Amino acid sequence: AFLNPQPSSMASKSEPNRNPKYDPRKPHITDTPISWQNWYQHVNWLNVYFIGGIPLIGCIAAAFTPLRWQTALWAVFYYFCTGLGITAGYHRLWAHKSYNARRPLEVFLALCGGGAVEGSIRWWSRDHRAHHRYTDTTKDPYSVRKGLLYSHLGWMIMKQNPKRIGRTDISDLNENPVVVWQHKNYVFVALGMGLIFPALLAGLLWGDFWGGLVYAGILRVFFVQQATFCVNSLAHWLGDQPFDDRNSPRDHVITALVTLGEGYHNFHHEFPSDYRNAIEWWQYDPTKWFIWTSKKFGLAYNLKQFRSNEIEKGRVQQQQKKLDQKRSRLDWGVPLEQLPVMEWDEYVEQTQNGRGLIAVAGVVHDVSGFIEHHPGGRAMIASGIGKDATAMFNGGIYNHSNAAHNTLSTMRVGVIRGGMEVEIWKRAQSEGKDANYLKD
Amino acid sequence: AFLNPQPSSMASKSEPNRNPKYDPRKPHITDTPISWQNWYQHVNWLNVYFIGGIPLIGCIAAAFTPLRWQTALWAVFYYFCTGLGITAGYHRLWAHKSYNARRPLEVFLALCGGGAVEGSIRWWSRDHRAHHRYTDTTKDPYSVRKGLLYSHLGWMIMKQNPKRIGRTDISDLNENPVVVWQHKNYVFVALGMGLIFPALLAGLLWGDFWGGLVYAGILRVFFVQQATFCVNSLAHWLGDQPFDDRNSPRDHVITALVTLGEGYHNFHHEFPSDYRNAIEWWQYDPTKWFIWTSKKFGLAYNLKQFRSNEIEKGRVQQQQKKLDQKRSRLDWGVPLEQLPVMEWDEYVEQTQNGRGLIAVAGVVHDVSGFIEHHPGGRAMIASGIGKDATAMFNGGIYNHSNAAHNTLSTMRVGVIRGGMEVEIWKRAQSEGKDANYLKD
Numbered sequence: 001a002f003l004n005p006q007p008s009s010m011a012s013k014s015e016p017n018r019n020p021k022y023d024p025r026k027p028h029i030t031d032t033p034i035s036w037q038n039w040y041q042h043v044n045w046l047n048v049y050f051i052g053g054i055p056l057i058g059c060i061a062a063a064f065t066p067l068r069w070q071t072a073l074w075a076v077f078y079y080f081c082t083g084l085g086i087t088a089g090y091h092r093l094w095a096h097k098s099y100n101a102r103r104p105l106e107v108f109l110a111l112c113g114g115g116a117v118e119g120s121i122r123w124w125s126r127d128h129r130a131h132h133r134y135t136d137t138t139k140d141p142y143s144v145r146k147g148l149l150y151s152h153l154g155w156m157i158m159k160q161n162p163k164r165i166g167r168t169d170i171s172d173l174n175e176n177p178v179v180v181w182q183h184k185n186y187v188f189v190a191l192g193m194g195l196i197f198p199a200l201l202a203g204l205l206w207g208d209f210w211g212g213l214v215y216a217g218i219l220r221v222f223f224v225q226q227a228t229f230c231v232n233s234l235a236h237w238l239g240d241q242p243f244d245d246r247n248s249p250r251d252h253v254i255t256a257l258v259t260l261g262e263g264y265h266n267f268h269h270e271f272p273s274d275y276r277n278a279i280e281w282w283q284y285d286p287t288k289w290f291i292w293t294s295k296k297f298g299l300a301y302n303l304k305q306f307r308s309n310e311i312e313k314g315r316v317q318q319q320q321k322k323l324d325q326k327r328s329r330l331d332w333g334v335p336l337e338q339l340p341v342m343e344w345d346e347y348v349e350q351t352q353n354g355r356g357l358i359a360v361a362g363v364v365h366d367v368s369g370f371i372e373h374h375p376g377g378r379a380m381i382a383s384g385i386g387k388d389a390t391a392m393f394n395g396g397i398y399n400h401s402n403a404a405h406n407t408l409s410t411m412r413v414g415v416i417r418g419g420m421e422v423e424i425w426k427r428a429q430s431e432g433k434d435a436n437y438l439k440d
Numbered sequence: 441a442f443l444n445p446q447p448s449s450m451a452s453k454s455e456p457n458r459n460p461k462y463d464p465r466k467p468h469i470t471d472t473p474i475s476w477q478n479w480y481q482h483v484n485w486l487n488v489y490f491i492g493g494i495p496l497i498g499c500i501a502a503a504f505t506p507l508r509w510q511t512a513l514w515a516v517f518y519y520f521c522t523g524l525g526i527t528a529g530y531h532r533l534w535a536h537k538s539y540n541a542r543r544p545l546e547v548f549l550a551l552c553g554g555g556a557v558e559g560s561i562r563w564w565s566r567d568h569r570a571h572h573r574y575t576d577t578t579k580d581p582y583s584v585r586k587g588l589l590y591s592h593l594g595w596m597i598m599k600q601n602p603k604r605i606g607r608t609d610i611s612d613l614n615e616n617p618v619v620v621w622q623h624k625n626y627v628f629v630a631l632g633m634g635l636i637f638p639a640l641l642a643g644l645l646w647g648d649f650w651g652g653l654v655y656a657g658i659l660r661v662f663f664v665q666q667a668t669f670c671v672n673s674l675a676h677w678l679g680d681q682p683f684d685d686r687n688s689p690r691d692h693v694i695t696a697l698v699t700l701g702e703g704y705h706n707f708h709h710e711f712p713s714d715y716r717n718a719i720e721w722w723q724y725d726p727t728k729w730f731i732w733t734s735k736k737f738g739l740a741y742n743l744k745q746f747r748s749n750e751i752e753k754g755r756v757q758q759q760q761k762k763l764d765q766k767r768s769r770l771d772w773g774v775p776l777e778q779l780p781v782m783e784w785d786e787y788v789e790q791t792q793n794g795r796g797l798i799a800v801a802g803v804v805h806d807v808s809g810f811i812e813h814h815p816g817g818r819a820m821i822a823s824g825i826g827k828d829a830t831a832m833f834n835g836g837i838y839n840h841s842n843a844a845h846n847t848l849s850t851m852r853v854g855v856i857r858g859g860m861e862v863e864i865w866k867r868a869q870s871e872g873k874d875a876n877y878l879k880d
């Protein structure tokens with residue numbers, strides 16, 4: 001339950017999210033199959049209220065609240081602040097330690113991130129680390145393997161068995177005073193930054209308290225939540241997999257646009273401690289730009305970045321994998337070791353009996369069906385029949401393309417014993433001609 | 441000279457384009473270097489007149505000739521007819537025999553192609569076959585290696601040494617009555633179909649003889665010539681090389697748009713006897729559509745097509761080549777055989793002396809510089825130091841990504857003699873413990 005205050009659980013370092021009322025010896029509701037009788041017990045009603053109920057109230061209230069342009073601008077601006085609280089703060093700073101932040105930036109991100117109403121840094125990061133470590137397994141708290149909707153919000157709306165979710169080390173977060181403070185006072189942070197502050201600001205500056213509450217508070221929370229939830233759903237469902245296709249994370253510009261740049265998620269799961277998600281300058285990653293700018297102002301430092309050599313290696317390997325898959329679906333001709341072995345004289349004899357055979361590089365090819373289709377004309381290809389056409393084919397007359405070599409390999413019917421040149425030399429020797437040819 | 445009538449040369453089958461005045465024993469002008477004294481002798485003035493002079497006259501005449509809409513439509517329509525005469529006729533039918541045409545279609549293409557004023561079928565196809573067989577070499581009549589402008593029209597404007605251009609077999613064309621007839625009467629065909637017919641048609645149907653001559657005749661010839669010349673220039677200069685990058689032909693949609701679909705030229709040089717240039721349905725290849733439609737009307741048959749297996753094989757090979765180039769520019773770590781061999785005890789000892797070494801799969805890695813950057817945290821990676829971390833690294837604790845394996849390989853510093861497990865087993869045995877472990 002992402003809005004449950006859990007002060008007592010702070011004692012146990014590894015399981016910060018267990019409700020104090022939870023007794024590990026009693027069977028958990030998730031162990032009972034869902035049915036018409038018990039379905040309401042499976043639902044986390046508090047979260048239903050926060051994710052669905054409040055926005056609904058917001059929509060109704062909006063019908064009675066005129067939208068002033070100052071409030072509209074403020075809502076959009078505050079949307080970006082609280083969004084960055086999640087992406088630059090919760091995600092890249094605390095869950096992944098991809099850079100270090102000075103205290104003022106930490107406080108800003110902890111407050112703004114709280115205003116997105118998605119749980120405390122501590123709770124969020126613990127689940128997110130489990131998500132990375134156990135991606136797509138049953139220990140993944142929001143595994144997309146359970147469905148797109150489940151990964152988007154089902155995992156919050158339905159009760160979870162706390163034993164199921166993979167454990168991760170969050171000792172670093174337990175040592176961070178900002179994180180601990182935010183966790184202990186999470187209800188006040190969420191209400192204060194989520195609703196009261198945006199309403200107060202609009203009320204004090206341009207006298208639109210209710211507009212501030214409805215638009216910059218309630219409805220803005222709804223949009224920020226849905227946008228950041230997309231990192232768990234859309235980013236594991238839509239797009240390419242340039243680095244690894246064994247797991248679900250994917251790269252897509254649409255996800256990036258929705259999530260303040262968290263859409264290059266295949267990259268991110270491969271290189272989680274890189275402060276960037278988009279590595280090209282022309283890709284949309286405002287979270288990266290924000291971190292980079294913070295560094296210029298001395299508020300962030302130690303920005304981590306994987307070597308481009310390692311990144312490109314990953315790309316090459318994935319491309320290789322795809323290429324190998326494509327290759328294996330094509331016909332590359334009978335492998336040489338599966339071909340019958342022929343004598344040179346046998347080959348020549350068969351062509352004298354009318355078979356359209358051509359020997360190239362020690363391999364006999366049946367070109368009968370191709371003679372009429374030969375791009376270089378009938379006469380050219382016919383001139384190779386019954387001969388060693390290796391040289392003709394490879395530049396003696398015409399240096400054939402790759403395509404020609406590929407076509408040729410599908411026509412294999414036999415291998416000549418000992419290779420052809422040797423055969424010819426042997427014959428020459430036994431016939432006493434050209435014997436000096438062998439001597440030099 | 442593409443407009444020279446050469447009746448007498450018909451006698452010699454292999455060299456149909458030699459001017460009867462040409463004497464092979466006298467030195468040819470192209471053997472003399474170009475200079476301020478002799479440059480005008482190097483120029484083929486007749487072609488300058490046809491390619492540059494006539495269009496110039498056309499432009500001047502156009503300034504005095506009002507353009508009527510019927511004439512404009514007719515000029516565009518006739519542009520497509522004469523363009524197809526070259527692409528579907530000269531090129532794909534006669535030069536490449538990529539399909540067969542019934543007599544009426546042959547006559548149509550021979551007449552329309554003549555109306556493009558680019559020389560006779562026989563002359564054009566002979567040069568084109570040499571272009572394919574000797575692409576990019578000195579025997580290529582319009583090699584792009586001599587410059588883009590040369591391949592576009594320089595080769596026609598400058599005199600050529602007839603001995604230079606590669607010889608090709610055109611016996612099939614010499615046996616074709618339509619081709620021979622068109623060659624013998626080429627001057628009449630070119631003047632008749634290039635200028636007189638478009639003018640007469642406009643004159644008789646809507647009384648615009650001069651408009652027909654200037655717009656559907658002269659200027660239309662200019663545009664058709666420039667467009668089809670692009671196959672020799674642009675198609676060897678602009679675009680991708682999905683099938684082979686050893687030669688100059690390239691694929692580009694712009695070239696396709698300009699040349700009635702001849703823009704997929706990398707494909708075309710690989711698969712010249714395929715009646716298609718664009719193999720995807722959504723690519724622009726009106727010449728292919730024309731041939732396909734002719735087939736539906738029973739005018740064309742035996743349309744040749746390479747097997748898609750062969751086409752895809754070419755693509756895979758070219759992709760592999762590019763991938764290998766990319767791979768070779770990356771650092772893949774010191775190869776195992778170049779690493780020093782260490783004893784297991786040596787490895788353990790060094791870590792006790794403070795070196796951050798981790799052994800994975802029999803290889804020792806120096807991770808000192810990476811401990812602080814480890815995405816899984818300091819504690820995790822430190823727990824592997826001085827141990828056999830093979831299992832931990834490969835799923836025992838966390839199943840590392842490709843990226844992690846790649847990073848690891850750049851940290852290699854040694855190989856453990858005999859592999860690690862063996863070392864441990866040996867020790868166990870010598871110490872008398874777990875000996876039964878070895879027995880099963």
Ligand code: HEM
Nearest residue numbers: 375376380381384389397398400401404407408572573710
């Ligand atoms: C051994 C005697 C052969 C000779 C002398 C010969 C000669 C030629 C020549 C001169 C060309 C150039 C045609 C042009 O582009 O205008 C050509 C093209 C071609 N030939 Fe052959 N050929 C021979 C055998 C074969 C065989 C056995 C194959 C079967 C796979 C083959 C496949 C091709 C292909 C696919 C082309 C199109 C251009 C290319 O892809 O390189 N040829 N050949």
Ligand code: HEM
Nearest residue numbers: 132133270815816820821824829837838840841844847848
């Ligand atoms: C041998 C002891 C090691 C242990 C127990 C260990 C453990 C872990 C764990 C638990 C994670 C998951 C972190 C998360 O995604 O939240 C992780 C990630 C990672 N570790 Fe290690 N690690 C070890 C050694 C190494 C070494 C030697 C390297 C050096 C290349 C390395 C490179 C990485 C990388 C790149 C990641 C990011 C995720 C990924 O690419 O798979 N680890 N490690």
Ligand SMILES: [Fe+2]
Nearest residue numbers: 231232249265
């Ligand atoms: Fe993810």
Ligand SMILES: [Fe+2]
Nearest residue numbers: 128132268272
């Ligand atoms: Fe992440």
Ligand SMILES: [Fe+2]
Nearest residue numbers: 671672689705
């Ligand atoms: Fe070409």
Ligand SMILES: [Fe+2]
Nearest residue numbers: 568572708712
């Ligand atoms: Fe061609």
